[in-house]
Amino acid sequence: MRTAVLVEPTEFELQDRERPTPGPDDVLVAIRDVGICGSDIHYYEHGRIGDYVVEEPLVLGHESAGEVVEVGENVSGLEAGDRVALEPGVPCRRCGHCKRGEYHLCESVEFMATPPHDGAFAEYVSWPADFAYRLPETVSTVEGALCEPLSVGLHAAQRGNVGTGDTVLVTGAGPIGLTVAEAVRAAGATDVLITDVVPEKLAFARERGVDRAIDVRETDLATAVDEYTDGVGADVVVEASGAEPSIRSTLEGVRRGGTVVLVGLSEEAEVPFDVLEVIDNEIDVHGSFRYANTYPAAIDLLADGVVDVEGMVDFRSSLEDVDDAFDRAMEPTVIKGMISLDDA
Numbered sequence: 001m002r003t004a005v006l007v008e009p010t011e012f013e014l015q016d017r018e019r020p021t022p023g024p025d026d027v028l029v030a031i032r033d034v035g036i037c038g039s040d041i042h043y044y045e046h047g048r049i050g051d052y053v054v055e056e057p058l059v060l061g062h063e064s065a066g067e068v069v070e071v072g073e074n075v076s077g078l079e080a081g082d083r084v085a086l087e088p089g090v091p092c093r094r095c096g097h098c099k100r101g102e103y104h105l106c107e108s109v110e111f112m113a114t115p116p117h118d119g120a121f122a123e124y125v126s127w128p129a130d131f132a133y134r135l136p137e138t139v140s141t142v143e144g145a146l147c148e149p150l151s152v153g154l155h156a157a158q159r160g161n162v163g164t165g166d167t168v169l170v171t172g173a174g175p176i177g178l179t180v181a182e183a184v185r186a187a188g189a190t191d192v193l194i195t196d197v198v199p200e201k202l203a204f205a206r207e208r209g210v211d212r213a214i215d216v217r218e219t220d221l222a223t224a225v226d227e228y229t230d231g232v233g234a235d236v237v238v239e240a241s242g243a244e245p246s247i248r249s250t251l252e253g254v255r256r257g258g259t260v261v262l263v264g265l266s267e268e269a270e271v272p273f274d275v276l277e278v279i280d281n282e283i284d285v286h287g288s289f290r291y292a293n294t295y296p297a298a299i300d301l302l303a304d305g306v307v308d309v310e311g312m313v314d315f316r317s318s319l320e321d322v323d324d325a326f327d328r329a330m331e332p333t334v335i336k337g338m339i340s341l342d343d344a
């Protein structure tokens, strides 16, 4: 089968690999669509993300969906021909975190395209059936693949306990900020403000219906939020840029007694944060890491037309053009590129 393998930073090689054989609890999936995520780009450019280092050739891609072509003997509920979204992180299912349902915190999670685990830029992937979710007819495999970033948004909204009538400030209008915006709307937020430093990203967010798009290069964030909220501040701020100034600015946007959710990963592990402000204003600060139990909700929201992810896609490219696709995906105005494979 065809695979695109990262052999060195900035160097993909198209390799012919043996088609995997599904184990008894697995499904073999002919991959149709795979999103290019910021972490794929980071591995492509730098060969590492923090302690995760690409030491052996690695198949990238963890936002994927495709068609089941074979099922293992223990699998029920899925059959050949079903289209599925693949949840990319598979936990041990036995530890305390798994048993509590917070399986994304399992220390033994094997996550696609995170060294040493291969991802989905491949014709076929064999995957545990309980992490493969059937797509209804009305949900495309592009949408199925983008259940992954949508899940990051849904989890962030849950971490922020976003509720009906809330005003939410999202910092960063990349794919994650945009899925957060979709998720908080679905959770009942009535006012969504978003920031960025790229005018095209802000214009796009505006087209998608955010109530206020703030260019923080030109506009003081605290003033803009105060104006919008009559000096109160946002109920919830979700940081989705990873930019240090933006992380610090979350405290300028949140109301007293409000919640800050940190999703964006800073290049620096330590970012100065005014703890006196946090205490004095009784701010709840939550980390948000990946997601758990979000795929069924993501698929239902897409099937019901409550959220949109397909509109974020700027281009679809082929496995053979993966180098060109990554070059395009790195352009600052591009939101989402996809690698799409022919029908298997």
Ligand SMILES: NC(=O)c1ccc[n+]([C@@H]2O[C@H](COP(=O)([O-])OP(=O)(O)OC[C@H]3O[C@@H](n4cnc5c(N)ncnc54)[C@H](O)[C@@H]3O)[C@@H](O)[C@H]2O)c1
Binding pocket: 037, 038, 152, 171, 172, 173, 174, 175, 176, 177, 195, 196, 197, 198, 201, 216, 240, 241, 242, 243, 245, 246, 262, 263, 264, 265, 266, 288, 289, 290, 291
């Ligand atoms: N916690 C998690 O589980 C999780 C999951 C996926 C991604 N992430 C992280 O979330 C962040 C966002 O991911 P993405 O794929 O959307 O990244 P991205 O780089 O595509 O988008 C980030 C956006 O932030 C904007 N930005 C830069 N500086 C800014 C500033 N000072 N203020 C406001 N906006 C600013 C950029 O212009 C860009 O549009 C990244 O740090 C990524 O690593 C975290």
Ligand SMILES: C[C@@H](O)[C@H](N)C(=O)O
Binding pocket: 037, 039, 111, 114, 148, 149, 152, 290
């Ligand atoms: C969650 C996922 O989108 C992220 N890129 C990760 O590897 O953690």
